[in-house]
Amino acid sequence: xxxxxxxxxxxxxxxxxxxxxxxxxxxxxxxxxxxxxxxxxxxxxxxxxxxxxxxxxxxxxxxxxxxxxxxxxxxxxxxxxxxxxxxxxxxxxxxxxxxxxxxxxxxxxxxxxxxxxxxxxxxxxxxxxxxxxxxxxxxxxxxxxxxxxxxxxxxxxxxxxxxxxxxxxxxxxxxxxxxxxxxxxxxxxxxxxxxxxxxxxxxxxxxxxxxxxxxxxxxxxxxxxxxxxxxxx
Amino acid sequence: xxxxxxxxxxxxxxxxxxxxxxxxxxxxxxxxxxxxxxxxxxxxxxxxxxxxxxxxxxxxxxxxxxxxxxxxxxxxxxxxxxxxxxxxxxxxxxxxxxxxxxxxxxxxxxxxxxxxxxxxxxxxxxxxxxxxxxxxxxxxxxxxxxxxxxxxxxxxxxxxxxxxxxxxxxxxxxxxxxxxxxxxxxxxxxxxxxxxxxxxxxxxxxxxxxxxxx
Numbered sequence: 001x002x003x004x005x006x007x008x009x010x011x012x013x014x015x016x017x018x019x020x021x022x023x024x025x026x027x028x029x030x031x032x033x034x035x036x037x038x039x040x041x042x043x044x045x046x047x048x049x050x051x052x053x054x055x056x057x058x059x060x061x062x063x064x065x066x067x068x069x070x071x072x073x074x075x076x077x078x079x080x081x082x083x084x085x086x087x088x089x090x091x092x093x094x095x096x097x098x099x100x101x102x103x104x105x106x107x108x109x110x111x112x113x114x115x116x117x118x119x120x121x122x123x124x125x126x127x128x129x130x131x132x133x134x135x136x137x138x139x140x141x142x143x144x145x146x147x148x149x150x151x152x153x154x155x156x157x158x159x160x161x162x163x164x165x166x167x168x169x170x171x172x173x174x175x176x177x178x179x180x181x182x183x184x185x186x187x188x189x190x191x192x193x194x195x196x197x198x199x200x201x202x203x204x205x206x207x208x209x210x211x212x213x214x215x216x217x218x219x220x221x222x223x224x225x226x227x228x229x230x231x232x233x
Numbered sequence: 234x235x236x237x238x239x240x241x242x243x244x245x246x247x248x249x250x251x252x253x254x255x256x257x258x259x260x261x262x263x264x265x266x267x268x269x270x271x272x273x274x275x276x277x278x279x280x281x282x283x284x285x286x287x288x289x290x291x292x293x294x295x296x297x298x299x300x301x302x303x304x305x306x307x308x309x310x311x312x313x314x315x316x317x318x319x320x321x322x323x324x325x326x327x328x329x330x331x332x333x334x335x336x337x338x339x340x341x342x343x344x345x346x347x348x349x350x351x352x353x354x355x356x357x358x359x360x361x362x363x364x365x366x367x368x369x370x371x372x373x374x375x376x377x378x379x380x381x382x383x384x385x386x387x388x389x390x391x392x393x394x395x396x397x398x399x400x401x402x403x404x405x406x407x408x409x410x411x412x413x414x415x416x417x418x419x420x421x422x423x424x425x426x427x428x429x430x431x432x433x434x435x436x437x438x439x440x441x442x443x444x445x446x447x
Binding site for chain 1: 269307
């Protein structure tokens with residue numbers, strides 16, 4: 001006990017006080033916090049715009065000839081147009097051409113790939129029940145092999161005109177039926193995963209979509225969606 | 234003049250003689266993970282460079298105010314702040330690159346090269362020398378990332394910074410952009426640097442004995 005005290009005294013003599021130590025860390029933390037919050041606020045709008053632009057580009061890519069889009073949310077079994085961001089929302093997007101004619105849905109879906117979850121956005125045309133485009137939103141598949149699911153134009157083209165019934169099948173023997181896609185050599189698991197992810201999206205959405213012809217009409221908004229977002233918040 | 238010479242010496246030390254990757258063999262996790270293309274290596278190198286330089290300046294400026302008991306925590310707070318700045322700035326300015334580098338930008342916080350320079354250099358040297366050291370080490374790391382990324386991209390995809398180098402008949406060595414390719418390339422480069430070192434030692438020895446004779 002007494003030894004401890006002697007030791008402590010020796011330490012205290014030429015060491016900074018606990019208050020100084022805590023103070024140093026507190027100041028460092030405070031300054032760091034202010035800088036981090038500042039950079040977060042400064043970049044928040046741009047990052048949000050980047051994400052929105054990325055999504056728009058993806059929607060236009062999976063739905064050919066589309067120039068306008070709006071977000072749809074399923075509410076009590078009915079698809080409704082939405083501009084707000086809601087927690088846990090599961091939106092799909094409707095695409096329209098220049099004359100506001102409905103062209104198809106862009107449906108996000110995800111599932112396990114070879115390395116990590118693959119997020120897919122695909123275009124679906126309800127009038128003839130066909131997938132009309134596919135785009136990978138996010139994936140961490142092996143560079144050089146699995147990443148061909150979005151880098152290989154021939155694989156992506158598999159989804160330009162693809163029947164969804166019976167469910168989509170990835171085949172290694174060369175596609176011969178309207179619901180088949182050619183799997184990538186060396187990336188069979190990733191190819192099959194994309195087919196499964198689209199089937200999963202179809203399983204959920206196709207029965208919940210309105211009858212062809214009864215799709216929500218395009219709503220011209222006077223205030224841009226961003227402004228409405230801000231009001232809602 | 235002497236001061237300039239010293240700063241230049243610190244710079245060259247990091248870039249070449251004590252290159253963080255090829256000589257000290259530090260920071261290999263981000264090195265192997267992101268160098269499957271030259272542009273990723275460049276982006277990662279610049280991000281690390283900025284973090285290293287910023288942290289070196291701050292640590293060197295405040296070294297006399299930071300008690301040694303809490304120095305590691307303070308270094309980490311400083312490094313983490315710069316990494317967050319880089320992370321958000323990249324996400325806003327270059328979303329494509331940010332997406333490609335993924336989790337490896339936040340992981341710069343844990344890069345032993347950066348914390349190592351704070352502890353071994355910036356916390357003991359003047360601002361001027363710390364900046365020179367950070368420039369050297371940062372450039373050395375950048376050099377390693379870009380050269381590794383370039384070799385792997387050229388052999389593994391047949392492109393450099395996205396420009397095709399060879400004709401359509403080129404069959405890419407896919408292995409080079411997979412993890413084993415990273416280890417193989419790094420191994421060959423380490424071999425080269427060790428060979429250089431050995432050659433230099435031999436020449437030094439020879440010179441020394443010749444001097445002795447004369």
